[in-house]
Amino acid sequence: MKKKLFAILLSIVMVAGLLPTVAFAAENYNLYVNGEQFTSEKLSIACGEGTASYDPNTKTLTLNNATITNGGKSDESPKYGIRVVGDTDLTIKLSGTNSITLDNGGGIFADGSSDNYNIIGDGKLTINVKWDALYTLNGNISISEGAELDITSAQGCGITSYNKGIISIDGAKVAVSSYYTAASAKELEIKNNSEVVLIASADQFNAVYMGDENGAGKIEIINSKVEATSYYPALFTEGNLTVNGGEVKCTSTADGAIWTKGNILIKGGAKVTTDSKYPMGGNGSFTVEEAEIDAKN
Template sequence: MKKKLLAILICLVMVVGLLPTVAFAAGNYNLYVDGEQFTSEKLSIACGEGTATYDPDTATLTLHNATIDNDIMANYGIKASIPNRLKIKLTGANTITRTDIGGGAGICSDNAVEIIGDGTLTINVKGDTYDGIYTGNDLKISDKATVKINSKGGLGISGEGIVEIDGAIVDSAGLYAGIDTYELKITNGADVTLKATSEHCNGAFIRKDNEGNGGNIELIASKVKATSYYPGLYAGNNLTVNGGEVSCTSTADSAIWTKGNILIKGGAKVTTDGKYPMGCDGSFTVEEAEIDAKNTNENNIPAIFDECVPVITDGYQLNYAKAVDSEGTEIDLLSSGTQYFALYKNVHFITKAVYPVSFVVTPDGLTNVVVKVNGQEVTGSVSLEAGTYPIEVTADNCEAYSGNITVTADAATHTQTIAMTYLPADYTKVDAAIAKANALKKDEYKDFSAVQTAVDAVARGKNITEQREVDAMAKAIEDAIAVLQYKDADYTKVDAAIAKANALNKDDYKDFSAVEAAVKAVVRDKNITEQSEVDKMAKAIEDAIAALEKKPASAKPGTSNKSTQTGDPSNIALWITLLFASSGAAIATTTVSRKKKHKITP
C-alpha cells in the first residue's frame, strides 16, 4: 500500500513539474526571423535599425526597415512552419542577406506565403542550393510590393504550388532559375525580370507536378523579361500571353518553348532572341498581337519552329508582316503574298482584330445608295480594324455625305448609321409667283386678300420629296392672281360732262352735233386701269361743249321795213294776216321754250 501511495505521489510531482514546460511551449510560434523565435511574450524582434513584428491573429509578419543579416549556420532569414498562410507586409526598405554558404534561404515556409505592402525587400543568398524564397505551397506577391532576389547557389523563387505576381515589381535571379514552380501567373501591370545565371537552365522553369497537373504560364497585361541559356520561358504545358510586353532571350536555345500550346492575344508584344526556333509541341495561335522573332544563330535556322507555324484566328488579320532571310534580304510578306512565317531567320508581324462593320443609311427607301470607306466602295458589311476611317455616301435626291467613323471593340460601333439629307425642293415657281404678286398694285383690285393669304402660306425648307407641296404653293398664288378683279373706273367727270351737255339748248347753237357725238361715244364698264380712257371721254365732251357757237339773235317784234315796196299790192291783206299768225306762233314758241329746255341722250 505504501508503495502504491509513493508511486502516486511521484507521478503527481512529475505532472506538476511538467506544467510550466507545457505552458511555455503553448506560447511559442513556429516563426523565426534572423534566428529568433516569436513567442506570445515576444511579438517584435529588432532587425538592425528596423523591426519585425508578428500578429498571430492574422498571421501577418510586418517588416519595417528591417535588416536581417545574422548569418548563423543552418538558420534562415525568415523560417515559418505555421499552419496558415503567412502574410509578410513590407514597409520601408528591408533586406535579407545570407553570406555564409550554409546560411540558408532568404525566406523558407512550409506553407503558403503572401508578400504585400508598398515597401521593398532585397534578398541576397550565397549558400549552395539555397533559394531566395522557398514555399511548400503557393506564393503571391502583390499590393505594389517590390522584391529583388539574387540567389547565387540556388533558385531565385522556388515553389510547390502557384506563384502569382499581381501588380508588383519582381527581379529574381538564380543560379538555376529565376522562378521554378508548378504554375506561374503574372498579372495586373506587374513588372517582372527573371534570369538564370548557370548554363543549361531557364529564366522561368514551370513544370507539371507529380500528378501531371500544372505547367502553365499566364502573363496578363504585364511586362516580363526572361533571360537564360535554355529558353527564357519554359512551360511544361501551355503559355498564354494576354496583353503587355514579353521579351525572352536564350543564349544557346529557343527563347520560348512549351510542351503544350501557345496563345498570344490582347495586343501583346512578344520579342524573342534565340539560337534555335521558338515554338511548342502543340498549336501556336495568334489573335491581336505583335511578334518579333529573331534567330541569331550563324547557321540558317528559322526564328519560328516549322511544326507550329502561327495560325491567325478568325476575326483577326495581318496588319504588318516583314521577314529577313538568311542573306539579310528584307521581304514584305503582305505584298509578296508569302506568309509562311517559319521560313525566315527574322519574322516581325502584327495582327489586328477586325470587326464586321455594317452600314444603315437613312431615311428608308433611298435608291442608288453607294457607301465608300477609305475611298473603296463596300457592299453589305466590311471587316475593319479599330480606328477612324473616312466615309462617303451618295444616294438619289440626297446631298453627298462626307465624314469619319470610329470603330472600336465595342459592338455598338459595328453598326454605323448614316443619316442622309434630302436635296432642297425647287422654289423657282414659288419665287416667280411671289414676284408676280409683288409687282401688282393691290389698291387697283376689289379684293387682294386671297393673293396675300396664298403668299403668306408659303412654307420654306421643304425637301425634294415634298416638291408637290411646293408646286401647290406656287399654283395657289397663281390661281389667286388669275381671279383678281380690277376696281371700276371713275365716271364722275364723264357724268358731270354729260349733265353739263344736257343742260344746254342745242337749238341755241349753230352745230350741236359734236357734243352729241362725244356723249354717244361714252363706253361704260371700264376698269381702273382704263381710267385715262374714261377721262378722255369726259374731256371730249367738255371740249365739244367749249367749241359750241351760238346762233345770231333774230329781228325784234314792232320793227318796220322801211325799204321801198315794189310789185303787186293786191295781196296785201293776205300778207298782213300771215304776219299776225307768224307773230302769234313765235310768241307761243318762246313761251314754251322758257318752260322746258331740250335734253341730249348719249
C-alpha cells in the same frame, strides 16, 4: 451576523491576495526572424534599426525597415533569414525598405506540408543570399499590392514552390537574378501591370520552369512587362502559355527563347520579342491574335 459575514469575506479576499500568482509559460510560435524565435511574450524582434513584428491571430509578419543579417534556427545549416517551421501560412507585409543578407545562408524558407506565402504592402524587400531566396516546400507564393522584391541568389534558386504550387505576381515589381531557376512551380501568373525580370545564370537551366510530374503546367502573362533570360528556354511550361497584352522579352543563349509542351496563345495587342539560337515553339498549336512578334535567331 452581517458584520461577521462581511469580516469573513474580507479576510478571504486579503488571504487570496497574499497567494503566489500562477505563472503561465510563453507560447512559442513556429517562426524565426534574424536568428530569434517569436513567442507570446516576444512579438517584436529588432532587425538593425528596424523591426519585425508578428501577429499570431492573422499570421502576419510586418517588416518595417528591417535589416536581417542572421539566420533562423540555430540547429540548421544553411540558415535562413526568415524560417517557418511546420504547417502554417504566412503573410509578409512590407513597410519601408527591408533586406535579408546572408553570405552563407538563404532568404525565406518553409518546409511544412502546406505553407503559403502572401507578400503584400507598398514597401521593398531586397534578398541577397547564397542559397535559395524564397522557398516553400508545399504551398503557393503570392506577391501583390504594390510590393517590390529584388532577389539575388548566388548559388541557389530564386522563387520556388518545390512540390509545384502556384506563383502569382499581381500588381507588383519583382526582379530575380539566380544561379539556378529563377521561378519554379506548377503555374505562374503575372498580371495587372506587374514588372518582372527573371534571370538564371547556370547552364542547362530555365529562367522559368512550370510543370509537375504529371505533365501539368501553365504560364499566363496579362497586361504586364516581363523579361526573362537563361541558357535553356527562358519561359518553359509542361502545359500552355498565354500572353494577353503587355510586353514580353525572352532570351536563350543555347536554345529556343520560349518553349511549351502545350499550346501558345499571344493576343490582346501583346508585343513579344525573342532572341535565341533556335525559334520559339512547342508541341501544340501556335496562335497569334492582334499581337506583334519579333523573333530573332
